[in-house]
Amino acid sequence: MNRTDTVGSGRSFRVPGRLVPAVLGGFLLVYFAFPFLSFLSRTGTANVAARLSTPEAQAAIRNSLLTAPVSTAVATVFGVPLAYLLARASFVGKRLVEGIVVLPLVLPPVVGGAMLLTAVGRFTPVGRVAAAAGVPLTGSLLGVVLAQTFVAAPFVVITARAGFGSVDERLEQASRSLGYGPLATFWNVSLPLARGAILAGITLTFARAIGEFGATMMVAYNPRTIPTRIWIDFISGGIDTVVPLALALLAITLAVITAVQRFGRIPTVVDG
Amino acid sequence: MNRTDTVGSGRSFRVPGRLVPAVLGGFLLVYFAFPFLSFLSRTGTANVAARLSTPEAQAAIRNSLLTAPVSTAVATVFGVPLAYLLARASFVGKRLVEGIVVLPLVLPPVVGGAMLLTAVGRFTPVGRVAAAAGVPLTGSLLGVVLAQTFVAAPFVVITARAGFGSVDERLEQASRSLGYGPLATFWNVSLPLARGAILAGITLTFARAIGEFGATMMVAYNPRTIPTRIWIDFISGGIDTVVPLALALLAITLAVITAVQRFGRIPTVVDG
Amino acid sequence: MTNETGESRVRLAIDALSHRYGDELAVDDVSFGIEAGELVALVGPSGCGKTTVVQSIAGHVRPTAGRIALHGEDVTGVPPEDRGVSIVFQRSTLYPHMTVGENVAYGLDARGVAPARREALVSKHLELVALDDQREARPTELSGGQRRRAELARALAPSPDVLLLDEPLSALDRTLRIRLREEIARIQRETGVTTLFVTHDQEDAMALADRLVVMNEGRIVGRGRPRDLYESPPTPFVASFLGRANTFSATVLKSNPLTVRRGDETVEIRGVKADVSDDSTVTCHVHPEDLSVRPAESRATNPSIRGTVAHVADVGRRYDVTVRIGSGEDLVAEQVSSPPAVDDDVAVAFPGDRLHLFDRDEGRRVPLSAV
Amino acid sequence: MTNETGESRVRLAIDALSHRYGDELAVDDVSFGIEAGELVALVGPSGCGKTTVVQSIAGHVRPTAGRIALHGEDVTGVPPEDRGVSIVFQRSTLYPHMTVGENVAYGLDARGVAPARREALVSKHLELVALDDQREARPTELSGGQRRRAELARALAPSPDVLLLDEPLSALDRTLRIRLREEIARIQRETGVTTLFVTHDQEDAMALADRLVVMNEGRIVGRGRPRDLYESPPTPFVASFLGRANTFSATVLKSNPLTVRRGDETVEIRGVKADVSDDSTVTCHVHPEDLSVRPAESRATNPSIRGTVAHVADVGRRYDVTVRIGSGEDLVAEQVSSPPAVDDDVAVAFPGDRLHLFDRDEGRRVPLSAV
Secondary structure: OOHHHOOOOOHHHHHHHHHHHHHHHHHHHHHHHHHHHHHHHHHHHOOHHHHHOOHHHHHHHHHHHHHHHHHHHHHHHHHHHHHHHHHHOOOOOHHHHHHHHHHHHHOOHHHHHHHHHHHHOOOOHHHHHHHHOOOOOOOOHHHHHHHHHHHHHHHHHHHHHHHHHOOOHHHHHHHHHOOOOHHHHHHHHHHHHOHHHHHHHHHHHHHHHHOOOHHHHHHOOOOOOHHHHHHHHHHHHOHHHHHHHHHHHHHHHHHHHHHHHHHOOOHHHHHO | OOHHHOOOOOHHHHHHHHHHHHHHHHHHHHHHHHHHHHHHHHHHHOOHHHHHOOHHHHHHHHHHHHHHHHHHHHHHHHHHHHHHHHHHOOOOOHHHHHHHHHHHHHOOHHHHHHHHHHHHOOOOHHHHHHHHOOOOOOOOHHHHHHHHHHHHHHHHHHHHHHHHHOOOHHHHHHHHHOOOOHHHHHHHHHHHHOHHHHHHHHHHHHHHHHOOOHHHHHHOOOOOOHHHHHHHHHHHHOHHHHHHHHHHHHHHHHHHHHHHHHHOOOHHHHHO | OOOOOOHHHEEEEEEEEEEEEOOEEEEEEEEEEEEOOOEEEEEOOOOOOHHHHHHHHHOOOOOOEEEEEEOOEEOOOOOHHHOOEEEEOOOOOOOOOOOHHHHHHHHHHHOOOOHHHHHHHHHHHHHHOOOHHHOOOOHHHOOHHHHHHHHHHHHHOOOOOEEEEEOOOOOOOHHHHHHHHHHHHHHHHHHOOEEEEEEOOHHHHHHHOOEEEEEEOOEEEEEEOHHHHHHOOOOHHHHHHHOOOOEEEEEEEEEOOEEEEEOOEEEEOOOEEEOOOOOOEEEEEOOHHHOEEEEOOOOOOOOEEEEEEEEEEEOOOOEEEEEEEEOOEEEEEEEOOOOOOOOOEEEEEOOHHHOEEEEOOOOOEOOEEEO | OOOOOOHHHEEEEEEEEEEEEOOEEEEEEEEEEEEOOOEEEEEOOOOOOHHHHHHHHHOOOOOOEEEEEEOOEEOOOOOHHHOOEEEEOOOOOOOOOOOHHHHHHHHHHHOOOOHHHHHHHHHHHHHHOOOHHHOOOOHHHOOHHHHHHHHHHHHHOOOOOEEEEEOOOOOOOHHHHHHHHHHHHHHHHHHOOEEEEEEOOHHHHHHHOOEEEEEEOOEEEEEEOHHHHHHOOOOHHHHHHHOOOOEEEEEEEEEOOEEEEEOOEEEEOOOEEEOOOOOOEEEEEOOHHHOEEEEOOOOOOOOEEEEEEEEEEEOOOOEEEEEEEEOOEEEEEEEOOOOOOOOOEEEEEOOHHHOEEEEOOOOOEOOEEEO
């Protein structure tokens, strides 16, 4: 509808009643913002350019920029169709499928890494065959991709599912009745209308993938990505040595999120 | 409404058109499920009980069971009011606040850890004062709590926000008009009606907190929690030595999720 | 009028359709047909199963049992895109990422219509609904009424065999609804498209349709021309649903001339005989506009019932006079002028041939005839 | 009737209320009052600003300008919980986590009513809405009509000074709506609660209200008793909104007796003179039920306009005859029997005193009087 449906815009009116939540929530906001600002103020003291041009840093950046987009692409290609099915179809075992999708999300990353090792590690049947074929699944860039995909893919599935769910099914029915089959309807109607949510999901997946640490440490301690490099540098050199790489990782993450915001919705879309 | 509004239940009818997404999505499901099953089948070969009764394992379990509930409680107490404000109030700078809330979610955990070190580390003003007072903020259980809260709190905020958002504001207005102030209305109406989403958010936060690895490694490498212990055991003893602790962590996570499912909604509620 | 007269003229035939959701039987053995060019209204209260019937015809629901035929050909298992059935829903389904013109062209693209012809068809249908100057607009820029008309254009552009209108007016204000109703009537006359109009609003249905199919609780409870159904309702449900609930119960004393007893009052309906056995209990229905209220003492030729005025509502163009004729039994009389005062003792009179009698137990209409 | 007569009787007074959403003026200088025990309907099309007025009265919106007074006391800055104003919305706001009885008791608990008295009040109000046997039910177990009644009971239980009903019937089917409308009328009579009934449905408003306040585009465009507004609409908008749009334009030739010209036709309305200057262009409105359609050749005493029958809709209880009287100008006549055929040349006649004339430019009513 319109104006008559917008109820209760007298926000300022109720501020007294909102003092308590504002004070409580404010603590959390400060706790989120303070480290961020401390970190940014610290960057002035570190020699960022010099640190980032070392061969180790360069390799880590290259590895991260290679693996995270691949993981994100894999998660998107397989995750968006799954999200559509979960939003539209009802089938036996749907609850189980939903459980499996959430599993990597609630799983501690190191446990996820341990699981991957038991599945595709060097001494498992799968891992042995792959290593023999010259494509080792652990301790390789492929291993990094496997770890990142496992941990990050649920984000695009869950977010895209919410996006498809908020598209009125009647819009798809109208398309069918106008002469389009299910796939054409998906491309013409469902996908463009859920675009914002899907982009948000892809962004979250990318952010999670490029920042992945726990599972990567288990599955592919080598070759180093930015997060694992940060850890190595930290134990050898302390906090000041890692600020430049952390800054680079932060910059990449924020750049992607900002770029996606330009075209789609903000990634707060996890909340449907 | 009712029956007349349920449109399109002829699901089985369209299965052919759903073959493509089913096949694509199936790959991802297998990729999620296969490591999980491999891991469970591996547990038979490891001496779980013996491994879990070592003093190191006991200490790690104790530390995790101490810190994760505290982090979750802190995130809930401060996060739920913040979520309510974000769902109901409109104010200048709301976009900024939303950005701050999402920040720890998209931030790589090691970068989050580095940020916390620049904020409350041993050589920062805050950290120095705290350490002098006998409550060191890093390398302590308090440090673990700080790391877990920073990384995990966004989940309860975002999920609870979606829950409050789906409560019709008119239900709150009716309560006000029936004589209840804003706080009483929050307790009587908003909180019970958003209960499912809030519980789901708390669960996700707990899962994320107890599995936290990256930020903890930076802020509090000692004392060990289960995830950091798993890492230590892994580099010293390989995959077989970590299966018992990983299993324990998995069990704790799944137990909490199952318990919450009993009372509330499943945590797929991240999708609003 | 019925589909028995000429099998070839029947465009759409629904045959013994039933549908179950879980344990609940939403549609129970529904059969009806629509001839080419006809506008039939499927009408009934919310939840009576009419939307399930429409969804089955469109192919979005596969019915548990029964058959849907288009042009005499069974299409029950045919997917929606191959049926040639267009549908307009209650809520707008215009695609927000396309212009109005692109929306109207959407169904034509699916059929591979050549660009020049497509443009011509889009223009023609936008003109039909008077939206030619909104071709480049986005659906969000349109008003509620314009959106409805754009949907009609989109549904009609591919020349569907059957047009389904599923509560297209229900979300609109009364003023807009009446205007759009007239628009739909005009468009249907001009295009001659075979139309099934589904609504819970009896007024919309009667104003638009050549024929009504009335549903209640999953079954068809009446069918026919609006006037025939209104003047000779087959069941008390149809009488109340198409008019307004206005009933009293009575016992038949004599069937010729029909004489009934209510409490201590005997009412003789002169010139009318009923095909009913004596002493049976009947439900009597009279439409409010057939009732007139007079002072209690006046005695006229028309049969009447005594009562007390409980309430008078001034509705502007008329007065609705509620007369209490017994404990819990009220009759509403629509009176154009000079209403009585509350608590007046009055007689509610009605022409004998405007009374509808229903068997109390089975709800069937009791045939009445002039003596 | 107006709030000037006795200041002390005015329960609720809205004074120069305006509200802006961003740049948009949703409510523009609205003032009206309601006396104790009155039922006033605030009526207007969707988006006319009436919901903003209601929200301001309830205290959920703080108006940009203006004053709300209850019992003569300014409450504009008072929070909702301290106003004693109950509200029922279009969609159910029953609390799903409480039983029906707990819902009704909710407002009593806020006022610290003693348990025994609370139970008595809950029982009394559940009886009032005939839901005594649903006290332990959950709102989800109720039907749509029962839910509405439970909300009424909840709103009435704390004995509010003013009851606001914000489109309480709009989501319901027509049959249920009419039934609930009568229920609301009865409950209001029995409780005597001062009520503001907000609706976009003119039929609901006119059936229920003692007095109407008509809004359009944020402003009040008419106020008065339903019958007065219907019989002497102050603007063309009120005439069309309360009745049905049925207008034609004409030029005044002579003001006494009123004589107008449309195209090549001159219509003299005998016995009526108008307070209007010659040669001014006017918009004429006639309610459809005041029009009658006759063969073109017949000449009677009533003034008439020539035209051609464009469409005849059989609405069951009457025929709606659409007569084209010029390019793009149609008149609808409601005819009870013997409708003409389509394409017949006819004369549309009306009693001279049923014509409403409006100044074309300013939209103001032109006063007519008997000669």
